[in-house]
Structure formats: structure tokens, C-alpha cells
Amino acid sequence: MRMAFYGSSLLSSYWNGAATYYRGLLKALAERGYHITFYEPDVYDRQRNRDIEPPDWCSVVVYEATPQGLVGVAREAAEADIVVKASGVGYEDEALLLEVLRHARPDALTVFWDVDAPATLAQLRQEPHHPLRRVLKDIGVVLTYGGGDPVVRGYREMGAAECIPIYNALDPATHHPVLPDERFTADLGFLGNRLPDREARVEAFFLEPAARLPDHRFLIGGSGWDEKPMPSNVLQIGHVGTRDHNAFNAGPRAVLNISRDSMASNGFSPATRVFEAAGAGACIVTDLWPGIERFLKPGEEILVARDGRDVAEIVQSLTPVRAREIGDAARRRVLAGHTYAHRAVEADRVLRRLAVRPLAEAAR
Structure with missing residues (x-):
């Protein structure tokens, strides 16, 4: 399946605590047959502080942090079977969310992937007219990298159809014992x-x-x-x-x-x-x-x-x-x-199960 993933950065961990989560989980999903394109804005000097170059298991598109750059990459959501908007992208998050949902195909599975769910929910409770809260009912599933049952309950109370945690984990090929420095x-x-x-x-x-x-x-x-x-x-x-x-x-x-x-x-x-x-x-x-x-x-x-x-x-x-x-x-x-291989099994099961629904609805 083709996945369009709109996140903060895959290439840089600079002011970007989610980098290793994205790398570990998306690499493991790629090994399970997903064809992933990661879209990240050029903000916060991240591109000048890269930790890695674009990997062979994922295509990476770095776009200008401008309204035109945002709309341009959002249009590419139409090419994907699974469209993911992550939290905390760092440039016009609400506008990006709405544009991505607007361009996603009716038969695509849409996902909001929250890498700071407790904080997001606190904000949504304070802002009843927040754009995310308005469109939650239209998103196929909310995935989070933590939070357990309290976060699941919170998102369901906000109108999400489903909320499922896919926790942080370890990529043993990246993080392993070394000699002391x-x-x-x-x-x-x-x-x-x-x-x-x-x-x-x-x-x-x-x-x-x-x-x-x-x-x-x-x-x-x-x-x-x-x-x-x-x-x-x-x-x-x-x-x-x-x-x-x-x-x-x-x-x-x-x-x-x-x-x-x-x-x-x-x-x-x-x-x-x-x-x-x-x-x-x-x-x-x-x-x-x-x-x-x-x-x-x-x-x-x-x-x-x-x-x-x-x-x-x-x-x-x-x-x-x-x-x-x-x-x-x-x-x-x-x-x-608790490796990303374990987490990818969970995520793959969820995504494949839910991807059937938009296809059936589009056929009707």
C-alpha cells in the first residue's frame, strides 16, 4: 500500500523528538510492504542539522514552509492509499491537516497520528472550535505514540471513530551497546x-x-x-x-x-x-x-x-x-x-483492517 506521511522530520532530530519514532516505525512498515513518502517542511534549521540522508526504504520530500509549498505537497495525498497527518509538523499544522484531508481520495484511509496526545487533548478541551476537533469524525483513525486508555477515552469523547496507541519502541540496528566515550x-x-x-x-x-x-x-x-x-x-x-x-x-x-x-x-x-x-x-x-x-x-x-x-x-x-x-x-x-518490528505488526494489522472501510464506502 502507498502511504503519504506528513510529519515534522524524518531526516533531522534537531528540535524534533519524534524523529527516531518515525524512523523506526516507518522502516519496519516498509519491510512489511508499505511504499512510503514522507513530507517534511524546511523549518527550525532542521535541514542544516540532518542526522541522516534520505533512506532507501522511504522517499522524502522536503517542502518550503510557504502556503504554496504546503498546498503543493497536500495535493500529492491524492496518490496514496493511506494518508497520515502527524501532530507537531511545525508549519501551519491546522491548514496542512485541512488541505491533506481535502485532497485525500474518498477510498483512502485517513489517519491522524498524534505524537503528543495528552497535550493535544488538553488543547482540544480548551478550544472547542479547533480545526482538528471539527474534523475528527471524518478521520478514519487516530493513532498515538502513547497515552493508554486515558488517551483512547479522550479521543473517543471528542468524536474520533477509533483511537489506538502504537507505542514508542527500539530499533536494535540503530540503538545498541557501544564502548563508553x-x-x-x-x-x-x-x-x-x-x-x-x-x-x-x-x-x-x-x-x-x-x-x-x-x-x-x-x-x-x-x-x-x-x-x-x-x-x-x-x-x-x-x-x-x-x-x-x-x-x-x-x-x-x-x-x-x-x-x-x-x-x-x-x-x-x-x-x-x-x-x-x-x-x-x-x-x-x-x-x-x-x-x-x-x-x-x-x-x-x-x-x-x-x-x-x-x-x-x-x-x-x-x-x-x-x-x-x-x-x-x-x-x-x-x-x-518492545522493538519497532513488534509495533509494526500492530500498526499493520490496524491499517489493513481499517483500509477496507473507505474502499467499501466508495464502492457504495
């Missing part, structure tokens, strides 16, 4: 961009523990932290491209996952970073959120912190041997049940 040596590392709905949690779960432990070394990677005041034992290294993620995860004794506000409160939303780190055999410390045990077992495959004090205690007590045991256990767990 001295650039990333630390007692605790955190990798994430500076975002308004996560900054307070970074202060509580990362910066406060660093201030409590002046004799320990902390490492922070990601865009936007340059102007943020930090304790002297925190090393800022800026944007870390995906080619260095394995080395980043292998360097610190433990790596920290900090959820965005909406994802932490909603739960069932493991970040891509969790699976990347597990694939590299890292010992992961995560903030507390509902549903963790669905993916990794607390205390054995992942360490859970309720607050910054917990993080500090974990850093103080964690031995290299214990960290290695937890990292190895996490890697075994994700390889056994």
Missing part, C-alpha cells in the same frame, strides 16, 4: 530539549539533585539550555545528534528520563529516549508516571524516582555493577517485546 562520562546524564512544559520538572529532577551532590558529575544534552543557570558540576553539551545517542547512553553510570507535564500526569507515555537508552544497555532512572510497569519492571529493569530527593539518593547509592545489571535487564526486556 569519555565525552559523556558522568554519574547521571539527561538528554532532552528545553521545553516550557518540562523545564520545571528538569529543575526538580535534575538540577536540584545536582546541587545536592556537588562532588558528582552531571551531564545535560539537548537544545535550548545555553542560557539556563546551572550548578557548576553540570556539563552542558548542546544538541546531541542521533549518531551520538548510543555513546551518550553508554557514558554516564545512569541516564535520566524526565517526562513532559502532560505525559507525566496522563501516564502510559514512555519517551523514545527510554527505549533508546534500554537498547544501549543503559541504567535508566525515570520520573514516576502511571503505566511504567507495562514497559519495564521498576527496581529490576528501571529505577523510579518520585522527586529530586529520590534521584539524589539513587545517584549516591548506585554502584557500577548494579547499574550494569539493570541496564542489561532493560535491554533484554525491550528486545523481547
Whole structure:
């Protein structure tokens, strides 16, 4: 089947946390016979900060972030059997959604793929006339990369015909153990961009523990932290491209996952970073959120912190041997049940089942 996928970026992870999700899942779907074209706008300097060149398993169209560029690529939706508009594309998202739906064939399956579902639902509840809310009933299915039952209920209450989570996962060919790199040596590392709905949690779960432990070394990677005041034992290294993620995860004794506000409160939303780190055999410390045990077992495959004090205690007590045991256990767990090959089986089953409906309706 031919799929037109309108997303933020496949080629660059720069200010684009969904990059590895797109790459892992679409690559696995391509291996199952899908012919995919990915459309991404040239915004936020992403094209100047590419992590990969266009792959052989997917065609990539980079379009100008102009009204003419948007309309031009939206017209190409007419050539696809499955038309996907992702959330957070980064240029005129609402206009793109409406144009893509307008040009999709009547017999095509239309999909809204939400990579930030808790935040999207919060916005839709505040804005009853939001364009997405108006057209939800006309979209074949909503897929999300997290959120569990709360997100499913939320989208159905908004009028979606179906909502199905297809969770983040691991691509073992991309994220795997490597030898430690001295650039990333630390007692605790955190990798994430500076975002308004996560900054307070970074202060509580990362910066406060660093201030409590002046004799320990902390490492922070990601865009936007340059102007943020930090304790002297925190090393800022800026944007870390995906080619260095394995080395980043292998360097610190433990790596920290900090959820965005909406994802932490909603739960069932493991970040891509969790699976990347597990694939590299890292010992992961995560903030507390509902549903963790669905993916990794607390205390054995992942360490859970309720607050910054917990993080500090974990850093103080964690031995290299214990960290290695937890990292190895996490890697075994994700390889056994949380790879993108597993997720592609789920997504393929959903897409093929639902693709029959528009064909039948068009025939009638």
C-alpha cells in the first residue's frame, strides 16, 4: 500500500523528538510492504542539522514552509492509499491537516497520528472550535505514540471513530551497546530539549539533585539550555545528534528520563529516549508516571524516582555493577517485546483492517 506521511522530520532530530519514532516505525512498515513518502517542511534549521540522508526504504520530500509549498505537497495525498497527518509538523499544522484531508481520495484511509496526545487533548478541551476537533469524525483513525486508555477515552469523547496507541519502541540496528566515550562520562546524564512544559520538572529532577551532590558529575544534552543557570558540576553539551545517542547512553553510570507535564500526569507515555537508552544497555532512572510497569519492571529493569530527593539518593547509592545489571535487564526486556518490528505488526494489522472501510464506502 502507498502511504503519504506528513510529519515534522524524518531526516533531522534537531528540535524534533519524534524523529527516531518515525524512523523506526516507518522502516519496519516498509519491510512489511508499505511504499512510503514522507513530507517534511524546511523549518527550525532542521535541514542544516540532518542526522541522516534520505533512506532507501522511504522517499522524502522536503517542502518550503510557504502556503504554496504546503498546498503543493497536500495535493500529492491524492496518490496514496493511506494518508497520515502527524501532530507537531511545525508549519501551519491546522491548514496542512485541512488541505491533506481535502485532497485525500474518498477510498483512502485517513489517519491522524498524534505524537503528543495528552497535550493535544488538553488543547482540544480548551478550544472547542479547533480545526482538528471539527474534523475528527471524518478521520478514519487516530493513532498515538502513547497515552493508554486515558488517551483512547479522550479521543473517543471528542468524536474520533477509533483511537489506538502504537507505542514508542527500539530499533536494535540503530540503538545498541557501544564502548563508553569519555565525552559523556558522568554519574547521571539527561538528554532532552528545553521545553516550557518540562523545564520545571528538569529543575526538580535534575538540577536540584545536582546541587545536592556537588562532588558528582552531571551531564545535560539537548537544545535550548545555553542560557539556563546551572550548578557548576553540570556539563552542558548542546544538541546531541542521533549518531551520538548510543555513546551518550553508554557514558554516564545512569541516564535520566524526565517526562513532559502532560505525559507525566496522563501516564502510559514512555519517551523514545527510554527505549533508546534500554537498547544501549543503559541504567535508566525515570520520573514516576502511571503505566511504567507495562514497559519495564521498576527496581529490576528501571529505577523510579518520585522527586529530586529520590534521584539524589539513587545517584549516591548506585554502584557500577548494579547499574550494569539493570541496564542489561532493560535491554533484554525491550528486545523481547518492545522493538519497532513488534509495533509494526500492530500498526499493520490496524491499517489493513481499517483500509477496507473507505474502499467499501466508495464502492457504495
